[in-house]
Amino acid sequence: MELVHVVIGLALVEYLYFLMRCGAARGRLDVAAPTTVGNPEFERYFRVQYNTIEQLVIFIPGMLLFGAYVSPAVAAGLGVVFIVGRFLYGRGYVIDPSKRGPGFLLTLLANGVLLLGGIGGALFAWL
Amino acid sequence: MELVHVVIGLALVEYLYFLMRCGAARGRLDVAAPTTVGNPEFERYFRVQYNTIEQLVIFIPGMLLFGAYVSPAVAAGLGVVFIVGRFLYGRGYVIDPSKRGPGFLLTLLANGVLLLGGIGGALFAWL
């Protein structure tokens, strides 16, 4: 499972980058806390970070279940798909929110396979 | 712990359903990204998803700690209470936000027992 843990860690480094980019945008665009809405450019950085949280909630348990019950190597590969998908999502979104589709679908696909495969594997091990 | 993992996975499938329902509402109600506020109907679907994230942050570690240190069978049972509570919450909220109370309390109750029981069990194992 070491490789699965490394890939989870790298996805969190990518998330940390989105988090710090959003914090930097808050300073640069002069959006004073606690405000989060009203400045469309800031909102893009903010939504990239929060959409990534939305997906990590599935990704981390999905990686651990799929890695433990199905295959750690396949889990790591799907984790790389997730990281690449998030990169495309984060880059597309800040250019134009309508460009967020392909990256979003890639992460959703990786997450769907990880979660459903992980549940299937755990169910099979339990029965 | 296989059963605990299955129940965590099922709670995440329910969350994935809230996520996709919120995405569908964004399209149907014509709420263009990155906007998240201003359309009360969209906001209900959005808040159901985000309130579920708020609770999953406690639920997943709580299930793992309670399952490992107290009882995997009781953890799985509390996990089912959580899933049912979330279902009632998600259904009540979109009809009328004032109807979200019972489902919310059910999830908070399950989470409180899982978290405090899990900490107690870990503390007992450590001492």
Next chain:
Amino acid sequence: MELVHVVIGLALVEYLYFLMRCGAARGRLDVAAPTTVGNPEFERYFRVQYNTIEQLVIFIPGMLLFGAYVSPAVAAGLGVVFIVGRFLYGRGYVIDPSKRGPGFLLTLLANGVLLLGGIGGALFAWL
């Protein structure tokens, strides 16, 4: 790892306190669901809770990786730094959002060491 699990549990009790404080503020300040923006005082409580979610996404996996691959005792110590940092953050923010800096930096520092150290340890174990 029992101590690491106890410290993760205590950080989640602190988060549960922020969650319930935010819920209480919603009632007291008469902010009807699904609204989350518009009342600056409510927004402070809301942002303390959500910023804590943003950080817990890194903290929990970081604690587990660092605890498993580097040192459970050092992980537990960094976890205490995180909990103290969050306490300062949550207290400073509601008084004046400009006072949230020191607590934020303390949590970010703990999270950075936990995440990067954890990845390094997992990578070293894998190679």
